[in-house]
Amino acid sequence: MVAGLDEKLEPIYRDVLRRNPGETEFHQAVHEVLETLGPVLVKYPEFTEHKIIQRICEPERQIIFRVPWQDDQGHTHINRAFRVEFNSALGPYKGGMRFHPSVYLGIIKFLGFEQIFKNALTGLPIGGGKGGSDFDPKGRSDAEIMRFCQSLMTELYRHIGQYTDVPAGDIGVGQREVGYLFGQYKRITNRYESGVFTGKGLDWGGSRARTEATGYGTVFFLNEMLKVRGESLEGKTCVVSGSGNVAIYAIEKIHALGGKVIACSDSNGVIVDKNGLDLDLVKQIKEIERRRISAYAEERPDATYLPDGVIWTVPCELALPCATQNELNGKDAQTLVEQGCIAVAEGANMPTTPEGIRVFQEAGIAYGPGKAANAGGVATSALEMQQNASRDSWTSEYTEARLQEIMINIHRNCHETAEEFGQPGDYVAGANITGFLKVGRAMVALGLI
Ligand code: NAP
Numbered sequence: 001m002v003a004g005l006d007e008k009l010e011p012i013y014r015d016v017l018r019r020n021p022g023e024t025e026f027h028q029a030v031h032e033v034l035e036t037l038g039p040v041l042v043k044y045p046e047f048t049e050h051k052i053i054q055r056i057c058e059p060e061r062q063i064i065f066r067v068p069w070q071d072d073q074g075h076t077h078i079n080r081a082f083r084v085e086f087n088s089a090l091g092p093y094k095g096g097m098r099f100h101p102s103v104y105l106g107i108i109k110f111l112g113f114e115q116i117f118k119n120a121l122t123g124l125p126i127g128g129g130k131g132g133s134d135f136d137p138k139g140r141s142d143a144e145i146m147r148f149c150q151s152l153m154t155e156l157y158r159h160i161g162q163y164t165d166v167p168a169g170d171i172g173v174g175q176r177e178v179g180y181l182f183g184q185y186k187r188i189t190n191r192y193e194s195g196v197f198t199g200k201g202l203d204w205g206g207s208r209a210r211t212e213a214t215g216y217g218t219v220f221f222l223n224e225m226l227k228v229r230g231e232s233l234e235g236k237t238c239v240v241s242g243s244g245n246v247a248i249y250a251i252e253k254i255h256a257l258g259g260k261v262i263a264c265s266d267s268n269g270v271i272v273d274k275n276g277l278d279l280d281l282v283k284q285i286k287e288i289e290r291r292r293i294s295a296y297a298e299e300r301p302d303a304t305y306l307p308d309g310v311i312w313t314v315p316c317e318l319a320l321p322c323a324t325q326n327e328l329n330g331k332d333a334q335t336l337v338e339q340g341c342i343a344v345a346e347g348a349n350m351p352t353t354p355e356g357i358r359v360f361q362e363a364g365i366a367y368g369p370g371k372a373a374n375a376g377g378v379a380t381s382a383l384e385m386q387q388n389a390s391r392d393s394w395t396s397e398y399t400e401a402r403l404q405e406i407m408i409n410i411h412r413n414c415h416e417t418a419e420e421f422g423q424p425g426d427y428v429a430g431a432n433i434t435g436f437l438k439v440g441r442a443m444v445a446l447g448l449i
Pocket of ligand 1: 169170171172242243244245246268322323325327347348374
């Protein structure tokens with residue numbers, strides 16, 4: 001018997017384990033969704049009849065390819081790249097590209113699977129996909145990054161398109177990489193097809209507020225969870241893990257709404273600044289100089305740098321994991337709860353382990369899972385696609401207002417669905433069920449394809 005799964009879902013999960021050996025992150029993501037779908041199958045037997053769960057767990061297409069490239073010394077390197085086109089019932093596959101040495105098929109499949117439900121939650125017409133490579137961009141020159149991106153796109157271009165599959169950024173892929181990837185696509189296809197990639201620069205088809213969207217959106221979602229509990233961000237002490245794109249703009253919006261972020265991190269260590277982080281300095285170090293976060297303590301002697309530190313030991317009222325998967329375990333969750341944390345909103349994808357989630361839920365604190373809380377990034381990517389399709393460019397104010405409205409709707413839908421299915425306050429169930437219903441109904445309608 002697999003813990004947490006009812007008798008209809010257990011054999012399906014066992015089949016996922018058997019068919020996808022060794023892909024532990026993918027198993028974890030599937031288990032977390034299946035755990036919440038029992039009541040849906042009771043209420044809607046057509047999903048069982050049409051084998052929608054079995055079909056949703058199997059990607060429509062998986063592409064794996066070699067990426068050869070030369071470094072600045074003329075040495076040859078070989079990386080492996082992936083694009084998993086998971087589900088296109090609602091629209092073209094949509095999801096970022098990740099460059100990190102830990103990338104393998106199991107990580108891309110977990111991210112692609114999550115993306116199906118997240119994209120459905122946005123209410124916009126986008127399917128789910130994800131890609132990436134085990135390439136490590138750290139310490140590489142601009143020229144090396146460009147050669148790698150061009151080599152990758154020389155294969156990827158034949159699989160993507162504005163109506164087929166629309167990649168974007170993720171860990172290790174920011175505007176610089178999107179530029180090199182989009183440039184090579186344009187060169188090979190001889191088409192200025194702006195809608196094929198999102199996260200572009202403002203001068204060449206990007207959307208205002210896209211850079212900020214994931215972090216801002218996570219904070220909007222957190223704010224809604226707090227409102228339900230009669231709370232607000234005003235005066236709250238927060239910690240935000242990571243110091244990349246999502247973390248930086250989560251910090252910016254928390255500060256704008258009256259909270260104080262006292263710690264952030266990177267994969268080497270944690271910075272604690274009790275006065276509240278100086279975000280301009282973090283941006284200078286991370287976005288411009290591309291240095292390690294330890295540099296913050298060199299500039300601000302009042303701040304402490306904890307090499308190999310665990311950010312979740314820093315006492316706070318609000319915690320936002322914004323770095324990577326499984327960065328917050330059961331023990332960390334226990335520490336957070338014991339030290340007075342009242343809400344957790346995930347900017348990263350699947351950053352809390354299943355044990356951690358259990359601790360938060362048993363303690364009754366507000367817990368917003370990534371597939372709902374960080375959906376603002378992909379939602380704004382879909383807004384970028386809308387602007388590209390109409391050859392238009394919206395103002396920051398208008399785009400951010402759309403983002404906020406989308407996040408408020410996602411929160412409300414998750415909240416109401418959790419209540420409807422007898423699990424009030426459970427945003428995990430609310431997000432999974434809301435996303436599944438939308439995709440499942442479309443799959444039934446489109447027939448056995
Ligand atoms: P990013 O700009 O590359 O930043 C990632 C940050 O997380 C960096 O500070 C990095 O530190 C840290 N990190 C990465 N791997 C780590 C590890 N194994 N252990 C500890 N720290 C680690 O990436 P991002 O776009 O902010 O993405 C962060 C998370 O948000 C990911 O889970 C991503 O899937 C998710 N997400 C992103 C978006 C988006 O729009 N960008 C949208 C939805 C969800 P180092 O520099 O030391 O590696």
